[in-house]
Amino acid sequence: MSFQEKSAWVMCFALIVSGAFYAWTVLALANVLQTVPPPNAGGLAMGVIIIVAIAIFGHAVAALGNPADANAPEDERDRLVVWRAGNLSGVLLGALCMLSIVSYAVFENGHLLFHALVAGLVISQIAEYALTIWYYRRGV
Amino acid sequence: MSFWEKGYLATGLAVLIAGAGYFYFVWQQSAGLEQIAPPNWGTFGAYLIVVTIISAGSFITLGSLEARAADDPDTVGDFDERDRFVNMKSLAAASYITSIGGYLALVWFLFHHNGDLLFHSLVGALMIGEAAMCFLHVFNYNRAY
Numbered sequence: 001m002s003f004q005e006k007s008a009w010v011m012c013f014a015l016i017v018s019g020a021f022y023a024w025t026v027l028a029l030a031n032v033l034q035t036v037p038p039p040n041a042g043g044l045a046m047g048v049i050i051i052v053a054i055a056i057f058g059h060a061v062a063a064l065g066n067p068a069d070a071n072a073p074e075d076e077r078d079r080l081v082v083w084r085a086g087n088l089s090g091v092l093l094g095a096l097c098m099l100s101i102v103s104y105a106v107f108e109n110g111h112l113l114f115h116a117l118v119a120g121l122v123i124s125q126i127a128e129y130a131l132t133i134w135y136y137r138r139g140v
Numbered sequence: 141m142s143f144w145e146k147g148y149l150a151t152g153l154a155v156l157i158a159g160a161g162y163f164y165f166v167w168q169q170s171a172g173l174e175q176i177a178p179p180n181w182g183t184f185g186a187y188l189i190v191v192t193i194i195s196a197g198s199f200i201t202l203g204s205l206e207a208r209a210a211d212d213p214d215t216v217g218d219f220d221e222r223d224r225f226v227n228m229k230s231l232a233a234a235s236y237i238t239s240i241g242g243y244l245a246l247v248w249f250l251f252h253h254n255g256d257l258l259f260h261s262l263v264g265a266l267m268i269g270e271a272a273m274c275f276l277h278v279f280n281y282n283r284a285y
Binding site for chain 1: 178179181225227228229231232233234235236238239242243245246249250253254255256258259262263265266269
């Protein structure tokens with residue numbers, strides 16, 4: 001497994017953990033308030049800290065396994081995989097943003113638009129790393 | 141300049157012009173209401189229709205003009221390996237630009253707490269991402285990938 005693929009696994013895991021944590025805080029607050037809660041800045045900051053911590057630890061472990069591979073520049077195949085995954089996740093991001101806009105048209109709730117946009121950004125980012133792993137394994 | 145390059149240039153300009161028109165209307169409405177105007181679906185729909193018509197119209201017009209001038213009209217609009225690379229690279233970079241716009245809109249919302257302003261910020265981020273995608277196509281074609 002190349003360093004780029006390991007890096008994609010680490011980021012995918014970090015985003016899933018962080019996204020699940022933020023979703024859990026929002027859902028717990030929604031249960032208490034019985035309405036769509038306002039943005040949770042503390043929860044968002046915690047989510048970012050989780051991503052950074054997992055990314056640093058994960059990349060350090062991955063690099064320790066094979067330092068030469070970690071320092072190697074991206075080759076042609078790596079670039080193609082990144083472009084292809086970024087291309088498809090960009091389409092997904094656009095679709096999720098449009099869905100968020102439609103949700104605002106239906107519910108006219110700014111807090112819901114905020115949470116929908118956070119979800120869209122996190123899901124498209126997870127999709128990008130998942131597609132990167134997929135293309136490394138399946139080939140481009 | 142290739143057929144695709146001209147088409148993306150026209151679409152990018154259409155997004156910028158229609159986007160400027162959209163935000164001019166929002167600004168006018170906001171000035172009238174003395175607060176951020178709520179989403180106007182007529183204006184948003186008009187923006188989408190104008191961009192679609194200009195984009196489709198320019199690709200059709202350019203395609204027919206290129207076909208008249210070309211020795212083999214069937215090859216006009218072919219999407220070869222280089223086009224595929226340029227398309228992937230441009231879309232991938234544009235998705236990062238859209239993401240940055242989305243994150244900035246989210247952070248700004250934490251300060252103003254106005255759903256209408258978040259809506260307009262998100263629409264703006266999508267417009268900038270779309271225009272960036274078109275101009276990145278032109279840039280990557282000229283940079284000779």
